[in-house]
Amino acid sequence: MDVKEIFIEDASLPKTILPAVKRPLFWASPWELAHLSPPEAFPPLIFPEPDLLDGLVSLFFARVNIVLCLLHRPTFEKALASGLHLVDHQFGSTVLAVCAVASKYSDDPRVLLEGTNTRLSSGWKYFCQLEPFKKALMRSFTLHEAQTLCLAVFYLQGSSAPDGCWSLGGAGVRYAQEVGVHRRNRYDDRLIDEQWKRVFWILICIDTYSSTFCGRPRATSFDDYDVDYPAECDDEYWETSDPDMAFKQPPGRPSVISYTIAHLKLMEILGMAQKTIYMVRQKDKPREWLESTVINLDSTLNAWIDMIPNHLRWDPNMEDPIFATQxxxxxxxYYHVQIQVHRIFLVSPGPPGSEPIQCPMSYNYPSLAICASSARACSHVMDVASRRGFLCDPHILNAVFDSCLIILLNVWAGRQVGLAVDPQKCLQDVEMCLRIFRTYESRWQIAGRQHDIITELMSATNMEIEYSPNPLKRGLDHDPEPSTSDSSPESDSQPVTEDEALEPGGQPFLGADASVFNMDPPLSLPMYTEDLGRLPVYEPINWGINWGKDP
Known part of the structure; x- marks a missing residue:
């Protein structure tokens, strides 16, 4: 259009004076439209009861959206209150996706699949009504479809089919690029533009995480988009009575979206690692190039840890549950990314020209130390979070899983690098990871699968571990019986309210003894790569050391 305005003398003239040049035969062949863009069927959607729907929506924004940062709450709730979900199938699907995801955090038995009494089925009856992968080829992706796809991936991450997230997320990236939201300032309406920015960045996270999890190529990279980060402004300040104050966070008030910006920057660092040290043709590069690349990544990670806002810096006794979860x-x-960056150096290559199977495996001590310290720090953070009842999204369990594998590798490889190995001390860290999986496996199949894999590995290598009591009651052992026609769901159960969700331990599933909240002395984590590399690999970490720079 810009070129058109340059060459047309008066671009303001009515378009009707220009001759029509689009011949229908070449622009809309009916036999092609009939196959590529058939009439779309919209089956009726079945929503939860009104009180349960309200409870699940509140639970979603209290527990999920604080780390997902996908939906603009005032816009969503306004559309829901108007009944748009009853007449607009695409928005209705988004509402059901919200219900499906929130059900994983709910103890209301009405969210269970009829005929089951396991919490693993929570939300499935809402999810199975979605069709996030079904879009006519001849029309563009809509905002509500994009939001539904992101939520569907979030739900599938914790299921027994997480591999599907890679293809579904990749398709979402392509659909978003088709709309053009990968470019800066795509829409004049900032309210719409900001919602699309949130969608696109979530798709970037999905693409990055799922590619790391599956070991497959990404659908896009940081060279392919220039869209800005989402506005660092809480939802309630998007629209104000004073237009000049719109999208402006009040001074001195920490923003929930600060976490999102920091997380996205960390994802871009992981994306840089994927595109450099993990590219398929990386073996063609000299080792000096690889080492230089990792040094640059370390520098970027150290800069990232310095820019974390004060209200998000690690404190196991942080009182605000939202900021503590974030x-x-x-x-x-962060520690998971450290592992991803340095694990490529864990195993040193054999002599040139030798067959890998003919050479004994050798381990690189500095990389082993960095990965081991990162793994132990990551498992510690998640152990504190699970004990305090801050249930995180399922993708973070992959960080715990990789950390557990690294700790086991330390046990197996320790003697090869000349270290006096005390397996029992390392197995205490492994048991911590297994305890985290046992906490979450009542809701997410992926946690149970990861627990089984680690246990099988230990069994195959004749390792034994003595289980300690779980800090939280396993919901699987206390599943309610599904509702029957003889009882009234409304009278037998109440949905979890937002206030209960925001209170640490407020939900029955997340309830824990109050003593676990008093964690003295205050714990400090090693932050910089240098700190991680100098920790004793096989000795208990002194979490009270003030690692890193002085404040």
Whole structure:
């Protein structure tokens, strides 16, 4: 259109004076439209009872959206209150996706699949009504479809089919690029533009995480988009009575979205690692190039840890449950990225020209130390979060799983690098990871699967571990019986309210003895790569040391 305005003398003239040049035969062949863009069927959607729907929506914004940062709450709740979900199938699907995800955090038995009494089925009856992968080829992706797809991936991450997130997320990236939201300032309406920015960045996270999890290529990279980060402004300040104050966070008030910006920057660092040290043709590069690349990544990670806002810096006794949850996710993800960057150096290659199977495996001590310290720090962060009842999203369990594998590798590889190994001390850290999986496996299949894999590995290597009591009651052992026609769901159960969700331990599932909240002395984590590399690998970490720079 810009080129058109340059060459047309008066671009303001009515378009009707220009001759029509689009010949229908070449622009809309009926036989192609009939196959590529058939009439779309919209089956009726079945929503939860009104009180349960309200409770699940509140639970979603209290527990999920604080780490997902996908939906603009005032816009969503306004549309829901108007009944749009009853007449607009696409928005109705978004509402059901919200219900499905929130059900994983709810103890209301009405969210269970009829005929089951396991909490693993929570939300499935809402999820199975969704069709996030069904879009006519001849029309563009809509905002509500994009939001539904993101929520569907979030739900599937904790299921027994997490591999599907890679293809579904990749398709979402392509659909978003088709709309053009990967470019800066796509829409003049900032309210719409900001919602699309949130969607696109969530798709970037999905693409990055799922590619790391599956060991497959990404659908896009940081060279392919220039869209700005979401506005660092809480939802309630998007629209104000004073237009000049719109999208402006009040001074001195920490923003919930600060976590999102920090998390996205961390994802871009992980994306840089994927595109450099993990590219398929990386083996063609000299080792000096690889080492230089990792040094640059370390520098970027150290800069990232310095820019974390004060209200998100690690404190196991942080009182605000929202910021405490966000902080736990940030730091666990940070240590996971440290592992991803340095694990490529864990195993040293054999002599040139030798067959790998003919050479004994050798281990790189500095990388082993960095990965081991990161793994132990990550498992510690998640252990504190699980004990305090801050249930994080399922993708973070992959960080715990990789951490557990690294700790086991330390046990197996320790003697090869000349260290006096005390397996029992390391197995205490492994048991911590297994305890985290047992806490979450009552809701998410992926946690149970990861627990089984670690247990099988230990069994295959003749390792034994003595289980300690779980800090939280396993919901699987206390599942309610499904509602029957003889009882009234409304009278037998009440949905979890937002106030209960925000209170640490407020939900029955997350309830824990109050003593676990008093964690003295205050714990400090090693922050910089240098700190991680100098920790004793096989000795208990002194979490009271003031690692890193002085404040």
């Amino acid at each position: 902080s736990a996710v940030l730091y666990a993800t």
